[in-house]
Amino acid sequence: MKALIPVEMIERKILLIRGEKVMLDADIAELYGVTTKRLNEQIRRNSDRFPEDFAFQLTAEEWQGIKSRGDLNRSQIATGSQKHRDPRFLPWVFTEHGAIMAATVLNSKQAVAMSVYVVRAFVKLREMIGSHKDLAKRLDDLEKKYDSQFKVVFDAIRQLMSPPETKKRKIGFRREVEKG
DSSP: OOOOOHHHHHTTTTEEEEEEEEHHHHHHHHTTTTHHHHHHHHHHHGGGGOOOTTTOOOHHHHHHHHHHHHOOOHHHHHHBBSSSSOOTSSSSOOOHHHHHHHHHHOOOOHHHHHHHHHHHHHHHHHHHHHHHHEEEEEHHHHHHHHGGGGGGHHHHHHHSSOOOOOOOOOSSOOOOEEEE
């Protein structure tokens, strides 16, 4: 069995898609010690165990968006012994419950052992989000309590708490138009 992977490494593989925290099939397969093809075979054979809130297949647009955002590194796109994912098949993603269910249908020792770490990563992420909301509420309470001279401080803290804006660059060449 592979050496156990720290929860932090698993956390980095969790993506937000359709408002759900999910992991790609290739990442689950790698953690559970099987090929992506084998994992997806078991999902198809046990489809009644994977309702939409446990696992769903990405659309072509979602998959293209994930690849273009740079959320994936080269090893996440690769699967098992294949060099690249077969473009005919769109990836599946698994919520926390889907990841646990995948471990049960694979029924390998590594899958069962790793599912515990996957669940811990999802839980830790949920706790971090909860503490962020708690911090925002405390900040609101403090702001109400103190006068306007601290407004600059509160605004600065809020700006640090908000996620940075991502600017999308347009792909291609720009041609300058001559005026005249």
